Amino acid sequence: MDHFRSHFPALSRQQNGKAIIFADNASTTLKPQSVINSVNYFYTHLCSNVHRGENTLTQEASELYEKVRIRLADFLNASPDEIIFVKNATEGINLAAHLAGLTQDSHVLNSIFEHHSNFLPWFQRAKVELVNPLRNGDFHPDTFQEKINSQTKLLAISHVSNITGELFPVDSLIQLAKKNNLLTLVDASQSISHFPINVKELGCDFLVFSGHKIFGPSGVGVLFARKEVLERATPWMVGGGMVDWVEESGFAPRSGPAKFEAGTPNIEGVLGLGSALAFVQEVGWSAIQEHNEKLALHFWELLRKNSFISIHRLRKDCPTNPIFSITLNGLSGNEVVTLLCNRHNIMARYGAHCAEPLMRYWKLPGTVRFSMQVYNTVEEVSLIADALESMTRFFL
């Protein structure tokens, strides 16, 4: 993987004359040069709107924009008609909540592990129940089954936790939801850059992620929505770009994804996202998964050697996704990340990670989170563990 590091210019950033270690990838990922070039290409050579007019620039921009939709459909095994460009995962979930046709009496199931962005859009429109999926120390789909009632309309769950890196059993939860005629949403924000996703195999109705979590630009995200759900839904935002015709007494929306993409989209973001997907495909899923599992296992083994560290997870086994939430007994999380940054050049994150219900359940103000990506190395992981070790020796 080492030669891929050279594709990420931000990795050459130094602090105090030394290289930085970026371990906050669950928050956002770094961008390869090809993504930066795509955004740059748009502003340098196209700088034009999409689907508006016949001139060369707009036609080229529209063609490239729609090619990314096709690439995304291929990436997820969906149809291009099922791919809607949004601002980010948060907007995608808000749009899905609109498309689901919920009422204030609808009942929605969430897990207690959800990011606020996969809780509040449901909370605002329906009665949400945060299910604690644990039973006998393991995740149990029956805990969801027990909560389903005649008003339950939808189950929304993250694929991989942004707090613990754990993979949730979305396949069995979707099967369970289907048996009970519920719609399903998978929040793929933390899985999209880690392993291949096949929406047809999963059988979900909605799946969302942000481009910036998979080496793409900020300000662009994707909502996959099953064609049947889209066809019966009304537009959520109205204006230019989403109408077939308009007269004083009314309008007719366009069909397909355009119906849900009102206004000028983030064209440069979409083009950059296309290059990010190309980057992932070039590296290859097996190399990505193998590398990430190696990082996770190495970090897991080192963390467990330090008796001052508590690792916060659902299960007791090692995660395959290198996302870890820890606390250091006796040291505040803020102190830990500040010391890591200022003394060791390590960029980590302390806080509730937009999962306050979970922190309340754990009775913790927050955790220190480390999250790695393909460009992190085993040596960097060792340096992080060494830094934590020296901190505990010095302070505790």
Ligand SMILES: Cc1ncc(COP(=O)(O)O)c(C=O)c1O
């Ligand atoms: C699991 C999960 N869902 C949703 C989001 C929200 O993503 P965004 O802020 O890009 O909309 C995040 C971001 O951290 C996340 O980790």
